Amino acid sequence: MSCYEIEGGRPLTGRLTVQGAKNSALPILAACLLAPEPCEICNCPRLSDVSATLKILSQLGCRVKREGDRVTVDPTNLSSCRIPEQLMGEMRSSVIFMGALLARLGRAELSFPGGCELGPRPIDLHLRGLRAMGAEILEEGGSLRCRWADQREGRELYLTIPSVGATENLMLAACGVPGETTILGAAREPEIVDLQNFLLTLGAEVTGAGTDRITVRGGTGKMHGCTYTVMGDRIAAATYLCAAGAAGGEVELTGVEPEHLAAVLGCLEEAGCRIRTGRGLISLKSGGELQGIGLVRTAPYPGFPTDAQAILMAALAGGRGTTLFEENMFSSRFRHVDELRRMGAQIETAGRAALVMGTGGLHGAAVTSTDLRGGAALVVAGLAAQGTTQVRNLRHIRRGYEKFEETLTALGGKIREVSEP
Numbered sequence: 001m002s003c004y005e006i007e008g009g010r011p012l013t014g015r016l017t018v019q020g021a022k023n024s025a026l027p028i029l030a031a032c033l034l035a036p037e038p039c040e041i042c043n044c045p046r047l048s049d050v051s052a053t054l055k056i057l058s059q060l061g062c063r064v065k066r067e068g069d070r071v072t073v074d075p076t077n078l079s080s081c082r083i084p085e086q087l088m089g090e091m092r093s094s095v096i097f098m099g100a101l102l103a104r105l106g107r108a109e110l111s112f113p114g115g116c117e118l119g120p121r122p123i124d125l126h127l128r129g130l131r132a133m134g135a136e137i138l139e140e141g142g143s144l145r146c147r148w149a150d151q152r153e154g155r156e157l158y159l160t161i162p163s164v165g166a167t168e169n170l171m172l173a174a175c176g177v178p179g180e181t182t183i184l185g186a187a188r189e190p191e192i193v194d195l196q197n198f199l200l201t202l203g204a205e206v207t208g209a210g211t212d213r214i215t216v217r218g219g220t221g222k223m224h225g226c227t228y229t230v231m232g233d234r235i236a237a238a239t240y241l242c243a244a245g246a247a248g249g250e251v252e253l254t255g256v257e258p259e260h261l262a263a264v265l266g267c268l269e270e271a272g273c274r275i276r277t278g279r280g281l282i283s284l285k286s287g288g289e290l291q292g293i294g295l296v297r298t299a300p301y302p303g304f305p306t307d308a309q310a311i312l313m314a315a316l317a318g319g320r321g322t323t324l325f326e327e328n329m330f331s332s333r334f335r336h337v338d339e340l341r342r343m344g345a346q347i348e349t350a351g352r353a354a355l356v357m358g359t360g361g362l363h364g365a366a367v368t369s370t371d372l373r374g375g376a377a378l379v380v381a382g383l384a385a386q387g388t389t390q391v392r393n394l395r396h397i398r399r400g401y402e403k404f405e406e407t408l409t410a411l412g413g414k415i416r417e418v419s420e421p
């Protein structure tokens, strides 16, 4: 097993182009099933979650090829609607394939994605929406067997929670339903706008993404192959910005839209960073010691993203002043707190609240990554801390960060992958 070894206390300075967005690439790759011809996806990040998705596409009979950051998916010979449990288990967001397979083949067989490190990850909203569209879904022994019933036609669907995954799943399924389907209470994340833009490039008729009302005119039969470039990853961008904010330095990020992480930029500015933005450009300058910023509540977009909660917490833990985090999206998203405490952080948690009292500096320690963004948070803390930090369990981090240590090293960070002592 390997781990990151980080020598902290060095400023981060330089320029980087942010990787393609994981949470955009995953639904877009699944949506390639809707095309009867090959699709070329550019700016597709090299991540283990993307590899897991490509394995599923191959398992279904698609021809998949990667050349650099371009992935070609040829679904011409799509031959199966069944995703093996083992592949479903690798990545819970594979549930997105249900809508894509229903739209293309009229049936899908997969297993319940189950929970993850963030707590239970129900899919009741996905299932309720698909059934309302006319899908028959048999749940037996942890597996889901879906097919269209005879009658299926466009109608209004209501999401009681603006679920990102459920919104995406229903958008894809609706592409295979004749007539107009409207999703009310839809999630408004930028990744959903990216998915709509991809579907439009495929020839689908989708409008409203980015608002809470998305309309799909399905069953048009006009789908074709295309070439599409995935948007920049706003959470990866937030990670590098928080790292430079906490360690000090001056970084310039390109390939990501500032408005996609406006809530994070606002927090970093309040904490003492100097932020400048332009089209596809964010620059940050920091003296290092960040200030507490009062209350940070995670919320659906455009609110503060839950995926950046651990990362900002790690950046503030070694600063001054206090910050109260309220995690409203997932029930178990403070698992990084114990690990930050090992580095000297003073954090008290109670239910969905975490009170961070800046200590004026963290010290290095051996810590273990508990989940994707929690692991990234430990790297952010290690880069700012005095001394050496080992971060173990890198498999979590590899799910969402491409060339993580190379990128940080290029910015002046001292981080390398070593075999675990």
Ligand code: EPZ
Pocket: 022, 023, 026, 093, 120, 121, 122, 123, 124, 125, 126, 127, 161, 162, 163, 164, 165, 166, 187, 306, 307, 329, 330, 331, 372, 373, 400
């Ligand atoms: C997406 O997960 C992202 N993953 C997550 O990013 C992100 O944290 C999350 O959206 C929220 O922004 C991908 O896009 C692959 P949700 P998703 O459905 O779609 C509840 C990362 O770090 N809910 O918007 O699974 C759910 O329990 C990952 O990159 C139901 O109750 O999230 C949660 O409390 C982690 N029933 C809330 O909705 C359902 O049927 C939001 O979840 C579905 C969701």
